[in-house]
Amino acid sequence: MKPNTPHAVFTTEHAIALGGHFYSFTNLQDTVSAIIHCFATDNIVTNTEHPEMRVLLFRMMQYLYKFYVKGADARSELFSFTSDPALIFT
């Protein structure tokens, strides 16, 4: 599901839902819009905040900075998603 998409969970029986979140570089504009929506209207549009997830956006910034400004090699271990899954996925 894209960020900033209104959604709800329906099940045919009582259930425990297990899910996850991830941020995608290609949807960052929508992601930031969704954060602003949640900030301004809080529990009108969301049932929970995920403040701990925001640090992933900061890590993405660190990634871009190191890759572009510092010229680090994106293929190096430092930038391998597999070596640091927390960079994107939780």
Added chain:
Amino acid sequence: MSLIDVLSLCNYCIMANVLDYNTYQFPLSKGRKPTARELHLRDWYDYNALSPLKRRYFAYIRGLALNLLVWIACNYDIAPATQEEPPVESAPCEVMIEVMTPFLTNQACAILNYKRRAEAQDIPGVPNCTAADVQRQLELLFYDNPNIINDIDFDSDLSLYETFAFGDCSWRVRKRVAPMRLPGIFKTFVVYVLSCLRLAEDDPHTVGTTKGDRMFERGATLGFPSSKGQGAPKQTVNDDGGPEQESDEDGENRDPVNGSEGQTAGRKRKRAS
């Protein structure tokens, strides 16, 4: 990944503290109504529930974002799509003035406009956070900051700012033939001064520190009430188990500087004994 996505991430990182829940809370009364003394400390020192470590992290990330914007302007030229072949590449300064700065400031204004409209419709949003609080945080971020544009009037009618999106897609991005080197951040955000390519410190912490951070650092040297009890205002446990703050009257009449100094001195006396 498009340039707009990168610019969006930069904008978020620059304004991260404005959009953070803890910016509008206080350590001793988290989620509840703040005391007059806490509000006093907020006004004087931008005191809130953000830990000093978190503040430094925000400043660091903000510095990275600002440096990245400058790097993009140095390495990419952004011209109107209608322009066939630009005779000369525009200066990085112009890229920032034409594209990056308007996106950042428009988004800041749109956030404040959104918050004002939500408040007018009795939608509270984050606890203890009013439109005036958001405006205050934006002013602390944008004003007196040589790295960020500072000519926005947040008091004006912002109803025209209705979108967070970049909107204008009539730009063409191309890599510069001769990219400018980035020996340090030049303060292009002091716009309308086109000769402002001054080299400066590019340490992210220095670049990302805001007026609010400086106020907090000044206050922190004097000592703040903390949730760990050190320097906390006198409090007793009330009937429902929550802390009962000292009277507002007492807090309001006290100069936060002297009040904090008194507590610091008190701690020193205690350690000495």
